[in-house]
Amino acid sequence: MKQTLSMTRKELNSYFGSPMALIFLGAFLAAALFSFFWVNTFFARGIADVRPLFQWMPILLIFLVAALTMRQWSEEQQSGTLEILLTLPVRGAQLVIGKFLAVMALIALALALTLFLPITVSLLGNLDWGPVFGGYLAALLMAAAYVAIGLFISSRTNNQIVALIVTVLLCGIFYAVGSRGVTDFVGGTAADILRAIGIGSRFESIERGIIDLRDLVYYLSLTALFLLLNIVSLDSQRWSQGENTAAYRRNWLTMTGLVALNLIVLNIWLYPISSLRLDLTAQREYSLSAATRDLLSNVQEPLLIRAYMSEKTHPLLAPLAPRVRDMLTEYQIASRGRVTAEVIDPLQDADKETEANQTYGIQPTPLQVSGRYEASVINAYFDILVRYGDQNVTLNFRDLIEVNSQRDGTVDVRLRNLEYDLTRAVKKVVYGFQSVDSVLAAVKEPVKLTLFVTPNTLPATLQEGRAAIEKVARELQTRSNGKLTFEVIDPDAPAATITRQTLINNFKLRPIPVSLFAADTYYLDMILQVGDKAQVISPSGDLSEASVRTAIEAALKRSSSGFLKVVGLWTPPPAPADPQLGQYQSPQSTFTSLNQQLSRDYTVRSVDLKDGQAPSDVDVLVVVAPQALDDKQRFAIDQFLMRGGAVVVAAGNYIISPDPYAGSLGIAAISGGLQEVLQSYGITVTQALVMDPQNEPFPVAVNRDVGGMQVREIQAISYPFFVDVRNSGMDKNSPVVANLPAVTMHWASPLTLDAAKNSGRTVVSLLKSTTEAWLRTNTDIQPNLQLYPELGFPVEGARESHILAVSVQGSFDSFFAGKPSPLTATPTDATQPAPAPVTAATIESSPNTSRLVVIGSAEFVDDLVFQVSANLTQDRYLNSLQFMQNAVDWSVEDLDLLTIRSRGTQSRVLKPMATGEQSTWEVANYALALLALAAIGAVWTMRRRNEKPMTLVGTRRIKGNHGA
Numbered sequence: 001m002k003q004t005l006s007m008t009r010k011e012l013n014s015y016f017g018s019p020m021a022l023i024f025l026g027a028f029l030a031a032a033l034f035s036f037f038w039v040n041t042f043f044a045r046g047i048a049d050v051r052p053l054f055q056w057m058p059i060l061l062i063f064l065v066a067a068l069t070m071r072q073w074s075e076e077q078q079s080g081t082l083e084i085l086l087t088l089p090v091r092g093a094q095l096v097i098g099k100f101l102a103v104m105a106l107i108a109l110a111l112a113l114t115l116f117l118p119i120t121v122s123l124l125g126n127l128d129w130g131p132v133f134g135g136y137l138a139a140l141l142m143a144a145a146y147v148a149i150g151l152f153i154s155s156r157t158n159n160q161i162v163a164l165i166v167t168v169l170l171c172g173i174f175y176a177v178g179s180r181g182v183t184d185f186v187g188g189t190a191a192d193i194l195r196a197i198g199i200g201s202r203f204e205s206i207e208r209g210i211i212d213l214r215d216l217v218y219y220l221s222l223t224a225l226f227l228l229l230n231i232v233s234l235d236s237q238r239w240s241q242g243e244n245t246a247a248y249r250r251n252w253l254t255m256t257g258l259v260a261l262n263l264i265v266l267n268i269w270l271y272p273i274s275s276l277r278l279d280l281t282a283q284r285e286y287s288l289s290a291a292t293r294d295l296l297s298n299v300q301e302p303l304l305i306r307a308y309m310s311e312k313t314h315p316l317l318a319p320l321a322p323r324v325r326d327m328l329t330e331y332q333i334a335s336r337g338r339v340t341a342e343v344i345d346p347l348q349d350a351d352k353e354t355e356a357n358q359t360y361g362i363q364p365t366p367l368q369v370s371g372r373y374e375a376s377v378i379n380a381y382f383d384i385l386v387r388y389g390d391q392n393v394t395l396n397f398r399d400l401i402e403v404n405s406q407r408d409g410t411v412d413v414r415l416r417n418l419e420y421d422l423t424r425a426v427k428k429v430v431y432g433f434q435s436v437d438s439v440l441a442a443v444k445e446p447v448k449l450t451l452f453v454t455p456n457t458l459p460a461t462l463q464e465g466r467a468a469i470e471k472v473a474r475e476l477q478t479r480s481n482g483k484l485t486f487e488v489i490d491p492d493a494p495a496a497t498i499t500r501q502t503l504i505n506n507f508k509l510r511p512i513p514v515s516l517f518a519a520d521t522y523y524l525d526m527i528l529q530v531g532d533k534a535q536v537i538s539p540s541g542d543l544s545e546a547s548v549r550t551a552i553e554a555a556l557k558r559s560s561s562g563f564l565k566v567v568g569l570w571t572p573p574p575a576p577a578d579p580q581l582g583q584y585q586s587p588q589s590t591f592t593s594l595n596q597q598l599s600r601d602y603t604v605r606s607v608d609l610k611d612g613q614a615p616s617d618v619d620v621l622v623v624v625a626p627q628a629l630d631d632k633q634r635f636a637i638d639q640f641l642m643r644g645g646a647v648v649v650a651a652g653n654y655i656i657s658p659d660p661y662a663g664s665l666g667i668a669a670i671s672g673g674l675q676e677v678l679q680s681y682g683i684t685v686t687q688a689l690v691m692d693p694q695n696e697p698f699p700v701a702v703n704r705d706v707g708g709m710q711v712r713e714i715q716a717i718s719y720p721f722f723v724d725v726r727n728s729g730m731d732k733n734s735p736v737v738a739n740l741p742a743v744t745m746h747w748a749s750p751l752t753l754d755a756a757k758n759s760g761r762t763v764v765s766l767l768k769s770t771t772e773a774w775l776r777t778n779t780d781i782q783p784n785l786q787l788y789p790e791l792g793f794p795v796e797g798a799r800e801s802h803i804l805a806v807s808v809q810g811s812f813d814s815f816f817a818g819k820p821s822p823l824t825a826t827p828t829d830a831t832q833p834a835p836a837p838v839t840a841a842t843i844e845s846s847p848n849t850s851r852l853v854v855i856g857s858a859e860f861v862d863d864l865v866f867q868v869s870a871n872l873t874q875d876r877y878l879n880s881l882q883f884m885q886n887a888v889d890w891s892v893e894d895l896d897l898l899t900i901r902s903r904g905t906q907s908r909v910l911k912p913m914a915t916g917e918q919s920t921w922e923v924a925n926y927a928l929a930l931l932a933l934a935a936i937g938a939v940w941t942m943r944r945r946n947e948k949p950m951t952l953v954g955t956r957r958i959k960g961n962h963g964a
Contacts, residue, residue, distance in 0.1 A: 003090045007098025008105065011072075015106060022933060024064060028110045029929045031060050036117060037925075048125025050118045054135040054207050058175050058200045061107075061143050066167040068106065069150025070160045072099050073234075077158035082237065092234045096227055100147055107143045111136055116928045126727070130280030131209035138206035141219035142199055146171050148226035155233040174222075175200045183318065192322060196271055213276040214267070221263040232256050288330050292423045296335040299430060304387040305331060305422065307343040308356055310380035314367040316413040317382050317397065324384070324400075327418050346381050360385055360394055384422070391429035395421055424601055432603075440480045440556065445531035447484040449473055449552065452503060454492050457522040459514055465543025466524060472548045473526075491523055507536060508642070508814075508845040512821075528555045536643045536843060539616050551616035558619055565892045567598050568607040568618035572625050572655075589656050590863045591624050597881040598622070598888060609636040612823045620646040620891045622884070625655050625858035627670040631822035634677055638815050642843035646851040646891030648884070649674060651685050652858035653749045654779065656865075667747055667779055667859075680815040682757030683806060683854050686750045690802050690856070691720035691793060692773040696744045698722055698868070720791050721747050721781055725804065729768040736807060736853070736886045737766050743883050746865050748857035750775065750802035761810030766853075771801045805855040805883075807890065810848055817844035853887045 015021040035056045036042055042052055076082040085095060118132045150167040157163050176182055178198010183191035195201040199222075202215045232252055270276075279287040296303075305328055309321050321343075328341035346353035346364075356362040364379035382397035402416040440447070451469055458466065473486040491500045503509040503523070511521030526537040535558065539551040554566070571591045598604045607615060612632035614621055621640050626649065641647050653675070657668035675685055698719030723745040730737040737743070745767065753763060774797050783792025816822070821842050859865050861884055866877045 004094045004098045004101070007090075007095055008101040011099055011102030012105060015068075015102070021106060024068060024106065025110050025113065026933055028060070028064055029113055029933065031056075032114055032117075033925060033929060035060075048121050048127050050121055050127070050132055050135065051207070053114060053117055054139060054203075057135075057139050058142060058203050061139070061146055062168055062171045062175065064110075065103070065107070065143060065146040065150055066164050066171065068103050069147055069154050069167060070163040071154070072103070072151055073155040074158050074160045074163045078160075086234065086237060092231045096151065096230045096234065099151060100144075100227060103147045103151075104140075104144060107147070108140065111139055113929065113932045116925060116932075120925055128209070128281055131207065134209040134211065134280050135207045137211070138203050141206070141216070141223075142203050145174075145199060145219055145222040145226070148223045148230070149174070152226045152230040152233060155230050171199075174198065178202070191318060195319075195322065196267075209279065209281040211278040211280060214270045214273065217270055218267055221267055225260055225263055228256055228259055288334050288419060289423075292331075292419060293334050295423060295427060295430070296331065296339060299335060299338040299388070299426075301389055303335070303339045303426065303430070304385070305339060305341045305426075306385045306387075307341075308346050308352075308362060308381040308383045308385065309343055310347050310364070310378075310382070311345050312347070312378060313380040313382060314369060314378070317367075317380070317401070320382075320401065320413070320415055323415060324418065327422065331422065356381075356383075356385070360392060362394055362396075365397060384425070386422070386425040386429055388426070388429040391432045393425040393429050395425060428601065440476075440483050447480070447556070448529040449476075449484060449486045450527050450529070451486075451488045452491055452498070452509075452523045452525050452527065453488060454490060454511075454522045454524075456492060457514060457520045458524060459522065462522075462524055462543065465548075468543050468545045469526065469548050472545055472552065476549075476552065507534065508843045509536065510842055510844065526552070528552070530556075533849070534847075537616070538613060538639075538643070547616065554617035554619075565602050565619040566615075566617050567602045567604045567888060568614055568621045569595060569598065569604050570607050570609060570621065570623045570626070572627055573608070589625060589859065591861055593863050593866055593881060594622075594624065594861045594884060597885055601885070602888065602892075609633040612636050614640040614645070618645075620648065620888055622648045622650075622888065623674070624650045624861065625670065626651060626673040627655070628672040629674065630672075634674065635816055635822045637674065638677060639843055641812055641850050641852060642814050642846040644847045644849045646853075648853040648855075648887050648891055649678065650855045650858040650861060650884075651675070651678060651749075652747060652856055652860075653685055653687050654689065654747045654859070656859055656862060667781055669779065677815045678854060679754075680757075681808070681812050681852065682754035682761075683808070683852075684752040684754070685854070685856060686752055686775075688749060688775040688777050689721060689779075690723055690745070690748045690750050690769050690773055690804065691776050691791075692723040692769045693718070693720060693791065694724050694726070694770050694772070695720050696722040696724050717783060717785065718791055719783070720793055723748055723769050723773070723804065725767045725769065729770065729801075731764050731766055734764045734766055734807065734890075736764075736890045737883065738886075740879055740883060740886070743767060743879050744860060744877070745769075745804045745855075745857045746859040746862070747781070748804050748860070751804065751806055751854060751856050753803070753806065758808065758810075761808050764807045765803045765805075766807055767803070767805040767855075769802045769804060772799050773802055774799050775802070804857065805853070807887070808852045808854075810850065812846045812850055812852070814842065814844045814846075816842050851891050853891060855887075 015024075032053060036050075036052045039052075039056070073082065076085060086092075118127060118129070121127050122129075146167075149171055150163070153167045153170065154160075154163040157166070175198060178195045178201030183194050183201075186194065196218075199219075202218055205212055205215050235252065307324055307328060309324065313321075325343050328343065332339050332341040344352055346356050346362075362381070362383045362385065364381050366377050366379050368377050382400070384395040384400065386393045386395075400415060400418065400421055401413055403413050451466075451473065453466055455466075470486075470488065477484050477486045489498055490496060491498060491503060500511060500523070503525075507527060509523070509525055511523055514520045514522060528535055528537055535555055537551050537555050539547040557565075569591075572589065595604055595606075605615065605618065607618065607621070610630075610632060612635050614636050618640070621637060623637060637647060651674055653669055653673075654667040655670050657666050669687070678685060695718055697716040698721075725743045725745060727741070730740065730743075732738070750769075753765075774795055776793070776796055785792050788794055819842075860880045866880075
């Protein structure tokens with residue numbers, strides 16, 4: 001080892017004894033900084049990661065390593081010192097490893113000098129250091145392979161230029177065979193083999209933060225093989241061609257061949273093994289989460305996950321296929337035999353293609369492929385089927401990938417969040433397959449269903465309803481095998497253990513008047529108790545057996561986990577019919593994207609609530625832009641919350657309205673919403689608009705003077721009404737906003753919290769504006785850039801932070817407490833028949849499990865706003881849909897998908913910077929690089945001045961050298 005280190009020191013002194021080291025370090029830093037800030041436009045990306053630093057590293061190191069290694073042995077041969085080295089009492093392996101370590105030390109120093117880049121990024125945003133470590137490790141491993149190749153080539157020639165060119169060519173070949181250009185050309189299995197051989201394709205895996213044993217063995221094998229060839233090449237300099245050394249030469253060549261063959265076999269044997277890896281990312285983005293593993297472990301029936309992927313596909317989709325195969329393998333391993341995962345090409349199996357087309361509705365997607373001389377269209381499959389029992393979900397390539405435009409006009413295609421998409425589909429088919437028997441089996445604690453009825457005062461019209469309840473309940477009791485018990489209690493009975501007063505005190509259930517002015521009241525209510533939790537069951541519609549069974553089963557599902565939840569979605573109905581047109585008018589605002597987003601994980605049902613009751617099987621009510629509501633609809637929302645339900649309200653005071661006079665878009669204040677109801681809960685939606693200097697741009701028509709002529713053009717300007725909420729304005733502990741990079745609130749109203757009414761509840765301010773925000777009551781939303789060139793609007797009033805969204809959990813008092821029930825209709829004419837009695841009493845207080853999310857904007861999930869946002873900020877609008885999805889997940893206490901979704905979406909957004917600050921950071925990083933180079937040059941210059949003249953390979957440097 002001492003001789004090896006002596007050789008290493010000798011080579012390092014040789015590097016730093018001349019300008020070569022400083023030239024190498026300077027060129028490396030200049031190229032790295034140029035690609036980081038200019039080629040990959042770090043600040044324009046706005047993401048806090050250092051991927052741009054390593055993106056060009058495989059190509060950059062080819063040339064720099066070739067320049068370092070070209071002289072190592074070529075110069076020794078040309079100057080005649082190689083013979084002296086070979087006569088020293090030092091083994092060839094020690095000489096080779098010594099030179100190898102010297103070059104690697106210089107490369108490690110060059111990489112260390114770039115550490116100020118990730119440090120800078122960590123100051124500007126939330127940097128995940130796992131991929132940073134993986135990137136540096138990948139760079140070192142790749143450099144080691146390049147150095148071993150370069151040393152071997154240098155040992156085969158005495159011409160440094162030849163060594164440089166051949167090294168670049170050979171290293172370039174190893175890099176190119178796994179590149180997209182080559183693999184896209186060959187396609188199929190050959191492409192997979194080339195990706196396994198390529199240095200660059202292996203680099204991408206480690207660079208993203210995954211330390212895979214297969215990649216480590218590949219790089220170490222490649223390095224060891226060429227170092228061994230280098231040793232053999234040096235030793236061959238001493239070989240004669242006589243018979244006396246034939247056996248010696250044969251043994252060397254045989255040993256080299258066997259080592260190379262074993263290394264190749266080892267890599268082939270390890271290639272199918274994908275589980276031996278370490279995920280360094282902070283959120284373990286590339287490993288199956290605990291939620292996914294728990295879901296797979298609870299699968300009772302065989303689950304099929306089948307990927308339909310064409311061998312001949314678009315070049316941008318082809319590299320994603322191996323990652324899909326690896327992920328499916330992970331699912332199969334984690335399920336321990338419960339999941340069957342397979343990848344097939346339907347174009348090569350007519351029966352499978354027919355099944356995909358006719359049974360699952362999977363069709364090939366036409367994709368345009370452009371070659372050098374022609375453009376063509378191919379029909380390819382890139383779909384995934386998840387099937388469980390009679391349930392199935394399909395994911396096409398639009399559901400699986402995301403496309404990002406690059407500065408040079410090309411696009412970057414990546415898998416969006418494969419684990420989340422797969423787990424979401426698995427959860428939907430598994431939970432949607434459950435029967436009532438599965439519901440009862442999933443409940444861990446004894447279930448008690450109690451019907452409270454007063455037979456003496458029960459109206460005759462409800463006697464059939466009572467009979468239906470008892471019939472359905474007793475059938476469920478029989479099927480439950482003792483898990484569910486049913487009991488009928490008359491609160492008016494003399495020996496009743498539960499009286500009317502008990503129902504009022506414990507469950508806030510008040511009796512219902514038999515008629516409007518009658519003194520008699522009655523009870524006909526069901527209460528389901530699971531352990532220490534109780535919920536009131538109120539069938540929607542008539543009291544038929546079907547509605548009663550649906551209501552009871554929905555209550556059972558809410559009391560257990562593992563079942564598909566139902567979201568009741570209320571959106572504004574179409575405008576009344578225009579007398580001139582004779583038809584209903586299409587609403588200006590539509591919320592189709594929100595419906596589609598929620599439908600991915602839940603069963604979404606549109607509700608109108610006009611009968612005063614929410615459907616009995618709904619788990620969470622989502623109310624968007626509430627307006628023109630009557631008391632029955634308010635009562636339905638209020639009582640749903642009082643029963644322990646969850647309500648999400650996008651309760652902005654303004655909605656999009658076209659301005660016919662200005663010929664542009666405007667907003668109008670809405671009426672008949674939930675403002676009074678929410679205020680009774682302790683949340684006031686202020687009649688004002690929040691304006692913030694931190695905002696999302698908006699396209700407006702601007703007049704520009706060109707040579708005395710007014711030219712009207714569209715420009716993206718700063719628009720204070722589109723409040724851009726970043727990580728600093730979010731509650732970091734709430735799962736609703738955890739790991740969201742940003743959310744834009746469009747035309748938002750501020751929320752004010754009543755401390756007294758919210759006492760005893762868990763209140764979380766989810767979103768807040770910056771402290772520079774102000775309020776505006778004028779609904780004129782057109783900017784005036786001539787009067788206010790900076791923001792287009794005047795700054796009015798005090799500047800302070802405003803709450804834009806809040807979540808509340810706890811007990812609420814009903815808005816209708818102490819008031820007549822809206823369900824009790826009043827006859828307008830004495831000749832009209834008396835209204836039918838209501839079947840549910842007003843619940844005046846909710847249990848502590850009730851959840852409420854209030855958002856001060858309704859337009860932030862409007863399809864029209866999404867279209868505008870997508871034109872300027874691409875897919876940023878998806879954050880708004882994600883926020884609503886998270887709110888629903890939290891409301892139904894379904895945190896598994898919320899956890900998986902957040903993996904890989906942790907906030908990586910750079911903090912806002914003032915004008916010119918980007919250039920300041922760039923100059924600072926260039927200055928640090930120059931200072932580092934200057935310091936290294938000064939240190940080594942001083943050291944060289946203090947050293948004595950150095951002799952050839954050191955007669956005093958290598959132990960045992962007595963005659964050199």
